[in-house]
Amino acid sequence: MKIGIFGSGVVGNTLGTKFTELGHEVKMGSRTASNDKAAAWVGSAGSKASQGTFADAAAFGEILFNCTSGAVSLPALEAAGAKNLAGKILVDVSNPLDFSKGMPPSLTVCNTDSTGEQIQRAFPNVKVVKALNTLTSALMVNPGALAGEHDLFICGNDDGAKGRVTEILREWLGWKNIVDVGDITAARGTEGLMLLWIRLYGKLQTPHFNWHITR
Amino acid sequence: MKIGIFGSGVVGNTLGTKFTELGHEVKMGSRTASNDKAAAWVGSAGSKASQGTFADAAAFGEILFNCTSGAVSLPALEAAGAKNLAGKILVDVSNPLDFSKGMPPSLTVCNTDSTGEQIQRAFPNVKVVKALNTLTSALMVNPGALAGEHDLFICGNDDGAKGRVTEILREWLGWKNIVDVGDITAARGTEGLMLLWIRLYGKLQTPHFNWHITR
Numbered sequence: 225m226k227i228g229i230f231g232s233g234v235v236g237n238t239l240g241t242k243f244t245e246l247g248h249e250v251k252m253g254s255r256t257a258s259n260d261k262a263a264a265w266v267g268s269a270g271s272k273a274s275q276g277t278f279a280d281a282a283a284f285g286e287i288l289f290n291c292t293s294g295a296v297s298l299p300a301l302e303a304a305g306a307k308n309l310a311g312k313i314l315v316d317v318s319n320p321l322d323f324s325k326g327m328p329p330s331l332t333v334c335n336t337d338s339t340g341e342q343i344q345r346a347f348p349n350v351k352v353v354k355a356l357n358t359l360t361s362a363l364m365v366n367p368g369a370l371a372g373e374h375d376l377f378i379c380g381n382d383d384g385a386k387g388r389v390t391e392i393l394r395e396w397l398g399w400k401n402i403v404d405v406g407d408i409t410a411a412r413g414t415e416g417l418m419l420l421w422i423r424l425y426g427k428l429q430t431p432h433f434n435w436h437i438t439r
Numbered sequence: 440m441k442i443g444i445f446g447s448g449v450v451g452n453t454l455g456t457k458f459t460e461l462g463h464e465v466k467m468g469s470r471t472a473s474n475d476k477a478a479a480w481v482g483s484a485g486s487k488a489s490q491g492t493f494a495d496a497a498a499f500g501e502i503l504f505n506c507t508s509g510a511v512s513l514p515a516l517e518a519a520g521a522k523n524l525a526g527k528i529l530v531d532v533s534n535p536l537d538f539s540k541g542m543p544p545s546l547t548v549c550n551t552d553s554t555g556e557q558i559q560r561a562f563p564n565v566k567v568v569k570a571l572n573t574l575t576s577a578l579m580v581n582p583g584a585l586a587g588e589h590d591l592f593i594c595g596n597d598d599g600a601k602g603r604v605t606e607i608l609r610e611w612l613g614w615k616n617i618v619d620v621g622d623i624t625a626a627r628g629t630e631g632l633m634l635l636w637i638r639l640y641g642k643l644q645t646p647h648f649n650w651h652i653t654r
Binding site for chain 2: 325330331334335336370371372373374377379403404405406410412413414416417419420421422423424426427428430432433434435436437438439
């Protein structure tokens with residue numbers, strides 16, 4: 225399958241590498257076609273990996289992953305272009321972290337809005353599925369690295385898109401417990417987890433943990 | 440031990456009942472000394488239970504539990520009186536839920552502030568420990584009702600107060616997994632959990648679930 229990834233940071237890198245290992249073709253999009261970090265990733269990830277602009281990655285992908293920082297996701301997706309995005313599933317992995325006021329970061333948007341909703345409003349023809357934004361990237365692609373049960377939260381307005389993303393999360397990444405928490409407004413809740421995630425990271429001195437809903 | 444509880448809703452009722460069952464003396468404080476809900480609770484909870492104003496409960500308690508709604512906690516505590524609160528541990532169980540904009544509720548304060556911080560700022564001599572605000576009241580007093588592992592998050596500025604509250608949570612209520620997430624500013628994170636808790640409640644159709652951090 226052809227996959228477009230927006231963002232050349234550790235999240236895009238980790239997901240892109242996993243997808244190429246599974247035999248998929250991945251194009252990593254950045255602000256410039258020759259982004260150094262994307263080039264380094266292409267150099268390491270083998271023949272299935274390529275790079276380009278945000279618009280190149282959007283046009284290339286049958287499914288798209290937004291791995292940019294939430295604070296810059298909208299400009300990145302505008303650069304990708306509504307026409308290139310239209311009708312596609314966009315898995316939004318971003319969090320609206322705001323480091324401008326020091327540590328720990330706050331969120332640029334939360335409570336009554338979310339990055340997921342901002343993206344869905346800006347691109348109504350895109351099937352935005354918020355997922356994978358509630359844990360560290362190494363665990364996104366290797367949930368079995370934690371011994372106990374743990375959960376992934378997804379939300380979005382399009383049930384078909386959520387179903388397809390759920391299949392991908394199960395079959396490609398090995399996720400067992402996927403909790404659909406509703407429409408895209410539920411991203412207020414899943415992005416809001418960052419406010420505690422950051423504190424737990426500081427206290428536990430490791431990002432290798434995840435949420436589980438015990439019933 | 441003498442315990443003051445602010446608020447006569449289901450949370451104050453549930454905690455108050457448990458504490459009287461354990462043999463402690465509990466005074467439930469309300470805006471008026473003759474509050475009907477508090478009177479009904481006193482009638483059902485036996486000879487260890489009494490009621491009064493917020494100020495009466497504050498003066499009575501060696502330890503205090505804020506079980507009012509977060510949106511009205513500050514006026515309730517002002518009515519309780521700084522002199523009656525001074526030097527005491529206040530376990531803040533509140534969440535700043537705002538139902539004024541319809542369902543699901545948003546929060547009156549979050550991200551860069553929290554009810555826990557507001558209370559600590561307003562009453563600098565009080566040892567505010569945020570705890571028990573991340574799950575439904577029936578589970579607060581009966582964590583064993585869920586079969587799997589699950590966690591309670593606490594935070595606050597005073598390590599001694601957190602230690603005492605941790606003992607109470609363990610010995611009186613049976614909590615095993617108590618995660619100290621830092622100073623009172625971490626209440627932004629634990630109160631922020633409500634944004635997802637509410638969605639989970641809607642999806643799971645039960646409030647009988649809790650968070651677990653899988654490591």
